[in-house]
Amino acid sequence: MLFLCFPTFLFHSAFYFTWLGVVKPRLTYSRELEMKTTLQELLIYIIFLTDLCILTFGMVSSDMYYLNKVMSNLFLDTSVSETDRTSFKTMSSMVDFWKFAEGPLLDGLYWDTWYNNMSLTSHRNSSHIYYENLLLGVAQIRQLKVRNNTCSIYPYFQTFLKECYNEYHYAAEDRSAFGLKNGSVWTYSSASSLAPWHWGATGFYSGGGFMFTLPKSKVESIEKLAILRRNGWLTRGTRVIFIDFSVYNANINLFCIVRLVVEFPATGGALPSSQFYSVKLLRYVTYYDYFLASCEVIFCLFIFAFIIQEFIKVRKLKTKYFKSAWNWLDMLLVSLSIFAIAFNMYRTVEVSLLMESLLSNAFEYPDFYFLAYWQTRYNNMIAINVFFAWIKIFKYISFNKTMTQLSSTLSRCAKDIIGFAIMFFIIFFAYAQLGYLVFGSQVDEFSTFQNCIFTQFRIVLGDFNFASIEQANRILGPIYFITFVFFVFFVLLNMFLAIINDTYSEVKADFAVIPSKEFEISDLIRQVKMLWRKSYLSPHPFS
Known part of the structure; x- marks a missing residue:
């Protein structure tokens, strides 16, 4: 109604x-x-x-957060066994990837028994993760590789090193068939034109690659992964692996789209990351x-x-x-x-x-x-x-008078703020470059120049880890921290506040000297009420 x-x-x-x-x-x-x-x-x-x-x-709803949380706990925190505490978050090598894929991954994807080991006959040919989330279709695993000799070896080491695999670039991507050379597992598959690229920790990855889907049966999936492991599906040129699957929870009408990513940088090792998207795609229920x-x-x-x-x-x-x-x-x-x-x-x-x-x-x-x-x-x-x-x-x-004072303050001190901002960012970026060069190889907060900028803003707000800076460099660490806090926090920040305070005082004094002839909002509301009353008591102006 x-x-x-x-x-x-x-x-x-x-x-x-x-x-x-x-x-x-x-x-x-x-x-x-x-x-x-x-x-x-x-x-x-x-x-x-x-x-x-x-x-x-x-x-949006709070159910989105809880669905992401239970799914992330299942696939990211579950260890291989009681003796082997390897999990997705602690993955550090290709060996750990195969342990995760044949263990916690398959255990999380295939739920065909109840908690008392009784078979779920009503859910035949389908998996219900946590008994509530229907696995849509099957999961897909995809990898991207780079070609050999995509980087330069220093002449002194050319006699010792015959292979060189650079970090991932689209131009260096290896699209040639390898291994058994049959099916999409061993041959390259192009991505659709609308497939979004993935922005990872060490690269920007395309949507194609060598991919395969897991069978509906857990036993068949174990056999398929074992065949791939024995035939060397992962190589030295492998730079990233994507594990994609989707589930649907009818109780809360939400889809949870999961992407587990394992990057293998040129430095060696593994960098795991994940994306959990809980979205409401079916709108009208x-x-x-x-x-x-x-x-x-x-x-x-x-x-x-x-x-x-x-x-x-x-x-x-x-x-x-x-x-x-x-x-x-x-x-x-x-x-x-x-x-x-x-x-x-x-x-x-x-x-x-x-x-x-x-x-x-x-x-x-x-x-x-x-x-x-x-x-x-x-x-x-x-x-x-x-x-x-x-x-x-x-x-x-x-x-409103108060709003006019605020807008006048900002407009009057705009030139002073712009001049101050130039001086502030010169000093700020100088400290950011100093921190990146001194602590970048040892402290995570200074590992990139962008991280240095955000870290320094956090220092201004009082969020910092002085122990890590001091441990990275016992001499330059304390000097950097003390001088940065003194010049940026105590001097420059207070100068910024002084500019705004002085301008606001001048504007307020001008408004106090010049009498305002404008209506206040309270007067306006009273007049609007009178207009509404007249419109109901008197005939309509167009009647």
């Missing part, structure tokens, strides 16, 4: 607001009327913002989902109205339209919203096609990773959209 009444309310409100904001300004244009129009626009925008928040919070669907319709109507409004502004203001930061923010919000609507439509169609393919052949790997990858990027985009949507509220409350 509320959903049916809302469009009627919105229509009458828009009609009334239009009368106040369009017809009235033709008669008399004053600051009071401008503030009234702004407040009316604010009320409509709050309705839009409420609808947007309902949609965004309807996409419960009554609450249909309520969200109604909110989506309202959201689309709002966006359509905003598009028309922006076109009218561009046509009226022309080039002046692009000189306002608020107009750029409006264009950003509308653009992100249009993309969100288009992605929702595409996702609905793509999930239907994937489900049809899965139901027709349960022995294939369903590529839900592609949808999960873009779903998470979509969620990030929506989060940014909601953030800027809240920031836009400042556009409607800028007539």
